[in-house]
Amino acid sequence: MRRGSIVQLIVIGVLAGAIASAVALIPDWLPSSASREAGRIDFVFWFVTGICIFVFSIVTAVIVYAVWKFRVKPDDDSDGPPIHGHTGLEIVWTAIPALLVTAIAIVSAIVLAKDDAAGANPLRVNVYAQQFFWSYGYPGYRNKLSSVLRLPVNRSVVLTMHARDVIHSFWVPEFRQKQDLVPGIHATLHITPDKVGTYPVICTELCGFGHGLMRSRVVVMDSTAFEKWAEKKGTS
Amino acid sequence: MTTAVEHHDVGPVRQGLPPPPGGLRRVLYPGFLRAAWMTPLFFGIGSAIVVLCRWWGGWHPIWFGEIIVLVGALIAAPIGFLAGIGAFDYWVRYSIGAPTEPEDHSGHGAYSWRDYFRVNTDHKVIGMQYLATTIFFFLAGGLLAMLVRAELAKPGMQFFDNQTYNGLFSVHASLMIFLFVIPAFAGLANFVVPLMLGAPDMAFPRLNALSYWLLPIAGIMMLSSFLVPGGAFASGWTGYAPLSVHQPLGTIFFNMGVQWAGASSIMTALNFLVTIITMRAPGMTFWRMPLLVWANFTTSLLVVIATPFIAGSQFFVMFDRVMHTHFFDVGGGGYPLGYQHIFWFYSHPAVYIMMLPGFGIASEVISVFSRKPIFGYRLMALSLMAILVLGFSVWAHHMFVSGMAPWLRVPMMITTLMIAVPTGIKVFSWLATIWEGKINFATPMLWAVGFVSMFVIGGLSGIYLGAVPIDIHVSDTYFVVAHIHYVLFGGSLFTIFAGIYYWFPKMTGHQYNEKLGKLHFWLTFIGFNLTFFPMHLIGTQGMPRRVSDYAPQFGNWNLFISVASFFLGASTIVFLYNMVISMRRGAPAEANPWRALTLEWQVSSPPPVFNFDEIPQVVGNPYEYGVPGARHAVLNGDRAATETEEVRH
Numbered sequence: 001m002r003r004g005s006i007v008q009l010i011v012i013g014v015l016a017g018a019i020a021s022a023v024a025l026i027p028d029w030l031p032s033s034a035s036r037e038a039g040r041i042d043f044v045f046w047f048v049t050g051i052c053i054f055v056f057s058i059v060t061a062v063i064v065y066a067v068w069k070f071r072v073k074p075d076d077d078s079d080g081p082p083i084h085g086h087t088g089l090e091i092v093w094t095a096i097p098a099l100l101v102t103a104i105a106i107v108s109a110i111v112l113a114k115d116d117a118a119g120a121n122p123l124r125v126n127v128y129a130q131q132f133f134w135s136y137g138y139p140g141y142r143n144k145l146s147s148v149l150r151l152p153v154n155r156s157v158v159l160t161m162h163a164r165d166v167i168h169s170f171w172v173p174e175f176r177q178k179q180d181l182v183p184g185i186h187a188t189l190h191i192t193p194d195k196v197g198t199y200p201v202i203c204t205e206l207c208g209f210g211h212g213l214m215r216s217r218v219v220v221m222d223s224t225a226f227e228k229w230a231e232k233k234g235t236s
Numbered sequence: 237m238t239t240a241v242e243h244h245d246v247g248p249v250r251q252g253l254p255p256p257p258g259g260l261r262r263v264l265y266p267g268f269l270r271a272a273w274m275t276p277l278f279f280g281i282g283s284a285i286v287v288l289c290r291w292w293g294g295w296h297p298i299w300f301g302e303i304i305v306l307v308g309a310l311i312a313a314p315i316g317f318l319a320g321i322g323a324f325d326y327w328v329r330y331s332i333g334a335p336t337e338p339e340d341h342s343g344h345g346a347y348s349w350r351d352y353f354r355v356n357t358d359h360k361v362i363g364m365q366y367l368a369t370t371i372f373f374f375l376a377g378g379l380l381a382m383l384v385r386a387e388l389a390k391p392g393m394q395f396f397d398n399q400t401y402n403g404l405f406s407v408h409a410s411l412m413i414f415l416f417v418i419p420a421f422a423g424l425a426n427f428v429v430p431l432m433l434g435a436p437d438m439a440f441p442r443l444n445a446l447s448y449w450l451l452p453i454a455g456i457m458m459l460s461s462f463l464v465p466g467g468a469f470a471s472g473w474t475g476y477a478p479l480s481v482h483q484p485l486g487t488i489f490f491n492m493g494v495q496w497a498g499a500s501s502i503m504t505a506l507n508f509l510v511t512i513i514t515m516r517a518p519g520m521t522f523w524r525m526p527l528l529v530w531a532n533f534t535t536s537l538l539v540v541i542a543t544p545f546i547a548g549s550q551f552f553v554m555f556d557r558v559m560h561t562h563f564f565d566v567g568g569g570g571y572p573l574g575y576q577h578i579f580w581f582y583s584h585p586a587v588y589i590m591m592l593p594g595f596g597i598a599s600e601v602i603s604v605f606s607r608k609p610i611f612g613y614r615l616m617a618l619s620l621m622a623i624l625v626l627g628f629s630v631w632a633h634h635m636f637v638s639g640m641a642p643w644l645r646v647p648m649m650i651t652t653l654m655i656a657v658p659t660g661i662k663v664f665s666w667l668a669t670i671w672e673g674k675i676n677f678a679t680p681m682l683w684a685v686g687f688v689s690m691f692v693i694g695g696l697s698g699i700y701l702g703a704v705p706i707d708i709h710v711s712d713t714y715f716v717v718a719h720i721h722y723v724l725f726g727g728s729l730f731t732i733f734a735g736i737y738y739w740f741p742k743m744t745g746h747q748y749n750e751k752l753g754k755l756h757f758w759l760t761f762i763g764f765n766l767t768f769f770p771m772h773l774i775g776t777q778g779m780p781r782r783v784s785d786y787a788p789q790f791g792n793w794n795l796f797i798s799v800a801s802f803f804l805g806a807s808t809i810v811f812l813y814n815m816v817i818s819m820r821r822g823a824p825a826e827a828n829p830w831r832a833l834t835l836e837w838q839v840s841s842p843p844p845v846f847n848f849d850e851i852p853q854v855v856g857n858p859y860e861y862g863v864p865g866a867r868h869a870v871l872n873g874d875r876a877a878t879e880t881e882e883v884r885h
Contacts, residue, residue, distance in 0.1 A: 029776045041705045045776075048703055052696040059692050062667045063685065072607070072674040077831075079862035080608035080673040089668070090612050090661070097660040101653035101699070108703040109646050115705065116642065161639065166479040167572060169637065169712060173778035176709040178637045182573055183478060184566035187639035200787070204712035204780040206472050208479060209398040212783030 005069070013061030020053045034174035034195040034220060037115045041176040044104075044111050051100050115177070118190045119156030125149070127159050129168035129181045132210030134201055141230040149201060149218040151193050152226035159189045169205035172218055180205055193220040266322025267354060278316025282308035302485060303558060305464075310492040314453045322355045323446045344437075345845040355449065357441035359430050360843065362448050364743065366423025367736070369448075370416050373455045375808070377411035380404050382805050387784055389798035391791050401784035403468030403486065407458055410473045410490060413590070414497040415455040417728045421593035422447075422504045424735045425532045427743060429508060431836035431843060432526050434517025434852040434869065439510040447503040454497035461489035472782060474583070475549075477564035477575040481556045491554040498543045501589075505539035508532050517835070517869070519854035524868075526834045526858040527616055531596025534620040538585045538592070538627065546582035549575055573640055580631035588627045590724060592620055594731030595662055598684045601734050602666050604832045605681035606673030609859040611665045619658035626655045636707045645704050652702040659695055663688060678830075679753030683734035686761050690726025697722060697772065712782075715775025721768045733757075733811070740815075741829050745842045746822030752814040756807060763804030770797055833868040834858050848872075 033039055070080075126137035127149075138144040151157055161170065163181035170189065171178040174197075179189035203214035221229070256265045263269060283304045290298045318324060329336045344358040345351070352365055384404050387394050396404065430438055438444045461468040466484020469475070480487055512533050516525070525533075552563040553575065562568025564575050603610045610616060632640060632648040666688050675681065697719040700706045710716065733756075740748045770793050775781075779790045786794065828837040835852060836843070850872040860866030 027773055029773060031778050041709055044703055044705045045700070045709075048700055048706065052699060056692065056696060059663065059667065060689070062671070063689055066667070066670045066673070066675065067677075067685070070606075070670065070673050070675045072676050076674060078607070078674060080606055082609055082860065082862035082866075083611065083668075083672070084609050085612040085615070086668075090615055090665075093664040094657060094661055098654075098657050101656050104699065104703055105646075105650050105653050108649060108705055111705045112645065166482070167476055171712075171780070173709070176705075178708050178711060180638045182639045184572065185639045200778070202778070202780050206402070206476070206479065206782045209402065209470070211402070212398060212785045 005065075009061050009065050012064050013057045016060035016064070017053055017057035020056050024049050024053065030176075031173045032195075033176070034172075034193055034197060034199060035176065036192040036194050037190070038174065038176040039194075040111045040114060044108055047107055048104055051104065055097075055100070116190060118158050119192065122156040122158045122190075123152065125151075125157060125159050126162055127170055127181065128162045128164060129170070129203070129207075129214075130164035131166065131208050132203070132214040134170075134203075134214070134216035138230060142233075144230060148216065150226060150229055151191075151218060151220050152223040153193055153196050153220050155192070155223065157191045157193065159191065161185070161187045161189070166207050167205050168203050168207050168214065171202045171204045172199050173202070174199040175218075178204060193218075196220050196222060266320070266325055268321065270322070271317050271320025274316040274320035275313050276316070278319070279308045279313040281316075282312025285312075302488070305485065306488050306492070306554075306558060310457060310488065314450075314457075314496065317453065318446070318449055321449065323449050325355075326442055344441075355445045357437070357445050358845065359426050359438045359441065359444060360743075360847075362444050363423050363425075363427030365448050366419055366426055366451070367743075369451055369455070370420040370423055373411045373415035374420070375812075376455075376459060377408050377416060378805055378808060380408035380411070382802065384408060385798040385801040388786075388794050390795065391786055391788050393785060396784065398784055399467055399470055402470035402472075402782070403462065405782060406470055406472050406475075406490070407461065407468050410458050410469075410493070411455065412724070413473060413586070414494060415451065415458070417590045417724060417732070418501055418586075419451055419497075420732050421532075421535070421590070421728075422501070424597070424732070424739065425508065425528070425593060426504070428739060428836055429529055429532055430511060430515070431742075431839070431847055432529055432834050433512065433515055434520060434835050434848060434854065435511060435515035436846045436848065436851075438507050439515055440507050443503055444507050447500045447507065450496045450500035450503075454493045454495075454500065457489050457493040457496065461486035461493075464489065474579065475553065476572075476579075477553050477556065478566075478572050480553050481564060488554055488557070491550040494550045495547055498547045501539050502543050505536035505543075508536040509540065512536075517852050517854050519869070521854075523614065523617075524854055524857055526596075527599035527610060527613070527620075528593070528596035530617045530620055531592045531594075531599075534624045535589055535592045538589050538624055541628070542582045542585040542589070544582075545578050546586070549578040549582070552578070573635075573638060576635050576638055577631070577640075580634045581628075584631040584634065585627045587723065588623055590728045592623065594687065594728050595620065597731045597735040597738070598666060598687055600832075600834065601680045601684040601738050602669050602688075603859045603861065604738075604830050605676045605678060605684070606670045607676075607861045608669055608673040609857070609861055609863070611668035611671075612661070613857070613859065615661055616665055619661045622658040623655060626651055626658070630655065633702060633707070636704050637711050649702055649704050653699065656695065656699060656702075663692060663695070678737075679748070679750060679757060680734045680738035680830075682754060682757040683730050683737065686757060687727060687730035687734060690722055690730060690761075690764070693769075694719060694722030694726055710775055712780055713775035714771040714779045714781055717781050718768050718771035718775060721764075721771070725764060725768065733760075736815075738830070739836075740818070741825030742836055742841045742843070744819050744822070745825055746818050747825045747829065748818040748822060749814050752810055756810040756814060759807035759810060760804065763800055763807050766800035767797055767804050833860060835869050838869065838871050 030042055030045065033042060124139055126139060128135045128137065136146045136149045161179055161181040163183045167180055167182050169178060169180045175191050177189055177191050179187055198217055198219050201216040201218050203211060207214060256262050286303050286307045287298055290300060326336055343356060346356065346361045352361060356362060387396050387401055464485045467486055469483060469486040469490035471480040471483055475490060512529060555561040556563050556565060562570040564570045564572045566572065599610055599616060629651040630648055632644050633652045636645050701719060737748060737753055774790050774793050779786055825841040827840050839847060852869045852871045854869045856866055856868050858868045
């Protein structure tokens, strides 16, 4: 390859990378973050995004360059050079993707392990799902029941899932955490809210005709307000 | 094989079947007339069995609609239809000891349009039957998608109630997967693989015909579920139990439709395996097979191993419903997650069933239109095998948030991410193939290069989904919808179009309209990206999938996506118009308009009824473009020339 064409190739690659980076950075890809897990998950998201932009730029550079330069002339019936392969090149493009996915796997596994580990003295909440509404029980507070999930800020929370009919899925985009509720299985989900506010709870597993309407709210409050609310008798 | 060829030399072959007899005997002659009375007859027999059994067992009510629909309409009537059109005639005659039809191959070939509407044993006719049928269901599935997008254009409810909406996207996905992508590839391969191998037909032509005729049954079953009380099946194409167990009647139309489509798929795959293993022309070693044949070989292995699992999962759901078993009923000791494990043990390999044949088509097209040998041919074939093996070890990545054993997540993530390696090898090898080539951007090449670029995006979004922490956030959102459409539309559909344009001259004997072909590509390419790329964004921002109503914050993007999707849908009109006018009035096609080396291009367009007058002799690799004097095969007439050449060597 001539030096000029390598420069052209790099320029196209940088341009493709710049466009992809703009697409990654200009819109708000992720909702605001309201839990410690969200921060870690966002890190994985941007880590993978960086690798993807790198791969995308290389592939795009090669395709654009080839489309631009290797177009056949209308009256040219000749064949291209009979290149059958290049073992070195094939080893490189087996090894580099293998390394990149290994890095992604390691980062993901570490984040997953951290997200799964509940802190000391977590608040336990039971999540109940049935067609088509949510309710929440607080075993530490005389099994207080609520239709809104209220959580104290900066305290580790363990949600235990209870499905009463079919499969549902508990998702709070701002927490980035999601867990299916399966009849007979009491999976747990760990969240540490770190921002006071109100966020949507969305059912993300098709559960029947009312699936799209199966919403609820989570209210993250400061711990004294939470205690005051939780000690109050009766359901709310 | 050889005897069959000699047999033809003895006497002239009749041009098609004899005309059907007149009078009352016509009613007994295989065809739609016989099917018209045998279908209701079998429905009656099926219903009678149900009623008799219920009466004898003392079950009330004796006349129970749901079971009669299942046994009478969804099992017995299709068998009656198949028997009526004559799919079983030969076997029935043989097994009762009656004289069979003399095998004069008059069932081969198509001499008028009527020959496409009967049980035809010619692989080329069956290939065309497959393609016409699958394009019909592609249009039906596409129209359903348009209805889905119409509903989603604005927040709030527009045209449909929730249950109907759930039915629309469920049937859309089921038709596209089971009645379009999988069988469209089977149809293309049906036409091309025997030709590429230098074989006169598939190994089991009658089984091949039967496999085809199961398809319209499955498709009509799925579509007609809209007409039954309670509406179409509405628990998604994934049909998760226990929801699907307790849905209206339409669900059993899905349960049984999958059985018919799956049976078709398995029989075709067995046929391909036997054909590829036993019917290669002399000299066609495995390492001289075109990559399309390799791709269909691995796909067929996937189909044969995996498809029984989805058949099982749908039977279990149906048994829970009609026989009150407790496979997925917690109250009865069942295990709801068992459904997902069995389902995805098929449905993840199914992703590769829907992709590997496309890899094969892309390899053919890219090599021919770059005028270069495929880069790293053996590694290309081996990476198909690697995907086949790895494909069976990743199913639980669909279940990271399902509540399965948590320890399973990391191993499944590792195997999932590892698939990026053989897939990456394929992409880089295609890029190396076009590098320094003499690229001719005819329509098939546009689709093939478009496929590579779109598939890269689909592959990269797959990395996000493979990484467990990200998947936890985006699973069951529009990010997943975007991902599967980049893989199945930008991947599978683009390669199906590449294949249809590439082999159109061979199949029809006419050249398609190049300008319209290019217009079709660009309209689809632009419409596709405008429709599906923004779905990534609304997905990560928090819009769940499979909802008819959504938060107002997603209103603008959804309107944009709906408008783009109508544009995308309209681009199909260009394709249909091109196909119809080119088939009727297109310029006559040469035998080898693309100057390709593989065997299907060495015979006339369309090929003779028995493909090759003489079995070809394969002497080299299929992609030796640019190698002076290289040949893939020697056909009759050239033999003398080669023999002298061999003497010279």
